[in-house]
Amino acid sequence: MIFAYNKEYVSDTLMVITENDKGLDQTVTRVDQVAQIKNEEGTIVGWNFFAISDVMTIDGRGQVALSDAQLDQLNELIAAAGFSERLTSDHxxxxxxxxxxxxxxxxxxxxxxxxxxxxxxxxxxxxxxxxxxxxxxxxxxxxxxxxxxxxxxxxxxxxxxxxxxxxxxxxxxxxxxxxxxxxxxxxxxxxxxxxxxxxxxxxx
Structure with a gap:
């Protein structure tokens, strides 16, 4: 699982990459500030969390590391948006x-x-x-x-x-x-x- 963030050059969006998209077409389902991304095989390949600085402070840019507490916050956002999946920690x-x-x-x-x-x-x-x-x-x-x-x-x-x-x-x-x-x-x-x-x- 890859966490990527670059507010200065991209946007205030935390991108979470969970699987290789294999270059396949993707569909995006967005609810509020959370977007779930699937490839055409139905595999979840990532999540986007928009306006993430309203929720947490992320240090660094590019690939970043999140604490377990921050991961819990992301899972709370996912649940509040009505998605059943959850992210698991990998340090x-x-x-x-x-x-x-x-x-x-x-x-x-x-x-x-x-x-x-x-x-x-x-x-x-x-x-x-x-x-x-x-x-x-x-x-x-x-x-x-x-x-x-x-x-x-x-x-x-x-x-x-x-x-x-x-x-x-x-x-x-x-x-x-x-x-x-x-x-x-x-x-x-x-x-x-x-x-x-x-x-x-x-x-x-």
């Missing part, structure tokens, strides 16, 4: 330190690699990566499914050349880190970086 970080356990050549590509990456909490993700410097034994930054990158890109599971991929290995530029090198390649972290720990991006 796990989505951009984290990972350890490349294995790295094999993609069977149908001369530049892609298929990696198995430990992202902590006994979770290993298969990620297809195109960086030339990806290799076994690296500590890297992983954007897990459900992450929002600093430029607004949403990360969802996908398939690259027939191989399932569950996330993205990030470069310093993609993370918008200060003084990020312009050369291509993923960010290589020191070996004392803690696997599974949240990695800060350069967003404001």
């Amino acid at each position: 796990a970080p989505k951009i984290v330190v990972g350890y490349v356990q294995s790295c094999e050549e993609h069977p149908d590509s001369d530049h892609l690699s298929v990696t198995q990456i430990d992202v902590g909490d006994e979770e290993t993700l298969q990620i297809v990566c195109g960086a030339a410097n990806i290799r076994k034994g690296l500590k890297v930054v992983v954007a897990k499914p459900g992450a929002m990158m600093p430029d607004g890109l949403l990360i969802w599971p996908g398939t690259l050349r027939g191989i399932d991929s569950y996330g993205m290995v990030c470069s310093a530029k993609e993370l918008q880190l200060p003084n990020a090198p312009m050369k291509k390649g993923i960010l290589e972290l020191p070996q004392d970086a803690v696997v599974g720990s949240a990695f800060p991006t350069g967003k404001a």
